[in-house]
Amino acid sequence: MKRTVTKMIESICLPQALDFWFKQLNINYQTHTPTVKVVSKTIINDVVKLVLKPSKAFGEFVAGQHVRLKLEINGIGEERCYSIANLPNRAGLVELFIKVQGQVSQSIKETVKKGLVLDISKPFGQNHQQSFDTFIAGGIGITAMWPLFKASNNKDAKLLYLTRINNGSQSAALLKEIKASKFYKNGQVVIENGRSFLSDSANIGEFLEGAKKAISCGSEGFNEVINTQVYLVKPDISLSFESFKSTNAAPVKHEIKTDIQVKLINSDKTIVVDNKTSLLDSLLNAGIKAKHGCKQGICHECTCRVSAASLLNDVNKTIQLCTTFPSTDLELEL
Ligand code: FES
Known part of the structure; x- marks a missing residue:
């Protein structure tokens, strides 16, 4: 009997068990399970901005890292990865910009409310902010490039933001700082229609002047265009990519090979x-x-x-x- 009672007390006092109760009461006391409380939610057309206050167990993050947000939809646990769109700050807040394009993001748009506590992963991903001199973002890819660009130690670093005009105004409205920032060496904010801009490789050649190490973040199609255009005008550049692509999508347009x-x-x-x-x-x-x-x-x-x-x-x-x-x-x- 004594053993049973001791086991019961031990199991109730397990850090994970305590975290469960703290999740209902006050996430600040959680020590093992990372969670976030929704501080605010803003929706502009097809983008949801969440400002989140993490529990202690979340730990610290650096510019350019990502998180997996966990939700339950119709009784099924779902996880999605999002880039942290801000820099570490004294308030300890984390910002996510979520493009509504599938069941999970739709559910976030409809059901996530201020004050709700959500499960989340610890921040993860490489810290490569110091190595690039040129950042290229397509559409919602700006959310991953923006903190890297801001945290860059390279004072000559440049950011090129390419997006359709409509989406650009949405994202720019969300990332208010963009409006007042000087991305380009001539001080202009570059928000262009991706297609027309990229059809003119002279423009991108001018932008890439002096660039040695660049990173491009956007949809797979966007990165393919960047890949072609950039190497056309600057074959010696080192170019990395971050692509937003569903690994569930059937990628093969050619004959299936199994060997x-x-x-x-x-x-x-x-x-x-x-x-x-x-x-x-x-x-x-x-x-x-x-x-x-x-x-x-x-x-x-x-x-x-x-x-x-x-x-x-x-x-x-x-x-x-x-x-x-x-x-x-x-x-x-x-
Ligand atoms: S697992 Fe994250 S980029 Fe492949």
């Missing part, structure tokens, strides 16, 4: 994969513990070096496993 060999050099293994499953999923399905985070091409946790492949036009030998669908045999430094 692609992926050699893992460091672990001396070879697995056979197909071209309709992301490399990350193929590795995980084969029981290989590949490091990953968002599975959406955002966090860079799954970045891996390729030693021989014809991926991404062979321009960059570093790939993100979660958004790469192999078309040919390759070797990974894994």
Whole structure:
């Protein structure tokens, strides 16, 4: 009897159990389970801005990191990864900009209210803010590039923000600072219609003058255009990408291949994969513990070096496993 009572008391006092009760009472006392309280919610057309106050267990974040927000929709737990759109601040607040484009974001728009407590992951993702001199953002990709740009130690860093005019005014309204900021060396805020701007490679050539290391963040299609245009005018630049892409979408427009060999050099293994499953999923399905985070091409946790492949036009030998669908045999430094 004594043992049973002791076990009961112990289980009630487990940090996780205490966190459960603190979640209902006051998240500031939670020590193990990261949660956030919704401080405010703003909706402008198809973008929801959430300002969140995290519990202690959330810890600290740096510019350019991401979180997974957890929700229950019709009794099913769902998670989505979002970039933290602000810099660390004394109030400890976290801002997320969520484009409404699927069931989860629609549910956030409709059901998340001020005062609600949500489960969240700890912040994650590489801290690469200091290494770029040029930032390119397409549409809602601005939310990932903006904090990196602001935190950059490079005083000559430039940010090019390309978006459709309508979306641009929405995002700019949300990210009010953009209106007053000097992104460009001539001091102008650059909000252009992506297509017409990019059809003129002279413009992007002027923007890229002096650029050595750039990063582009946007939809997969946006990054493809940037990839082509940038290398056209500046073939020697080092260009990285963050793509917003659903790994569930069928990416293969060509014939399905099921006999692609992926050699893992460091672990001396070879697995056979197909071209309709992301490399990350193929590795995980084969029981290989590949490091990953968002599975959406955002966090860079799954970045891996390729030693021989014809991926991404062979321009960059570093790939993100979660958004790469192999078309040919390759070797990974894994
Ligand atoms: S980029 Fe986050 S897991 Fe691949």
